[in-house]
Amino acid sequence: MRKGMLSTGIAGLLLAGLAVAADKPDPAKGKEVFEQCSVCHNTDTDDKKIGPSLKGLFKHAALKNGKKVTEENVKAFISAGGNGMPSYADLLSEAEKTNVIAYLKTL
């Protein structure tokens, strides 16, 4: 009986751990998402491709649209697109956008 309760408790803890892991922004997963962006964006040099380099994006003073570089504004930019940047509103899930932003923050 005691043993049964203990393993139920452990299983519960494991499940809680998994749920937290799934919610946490994951830069490694974001890097995979970014593969489709890298046709247009450099991340290792400042050179422009079709779009501007995203190296050090979160150290820039502002985005191309003049807004401050915050997670929220970058997410809105990726969703909206424009000026040659595709709209990813329907192409990426919320989690994918969160992960790709976590990756951009590492650049």
Ligand code: HEC
């Ligand atoms: C077809 C080419 C293309 C693809 C693919 C593309 N982008 Fe862009 N992106 C652009 C262009 C062009 C701009 C500049 C838009 C502007 O000047 O308003 C831009 C701008 C941006 C900016 C703003 C940069 C700044 O300094 O303000 C971010 C962030 C961004 N893209 C992220 C992404 C992400 C993340 C992906 C993949 C999910 C992606 N882009 C895919 C062409 C592209």
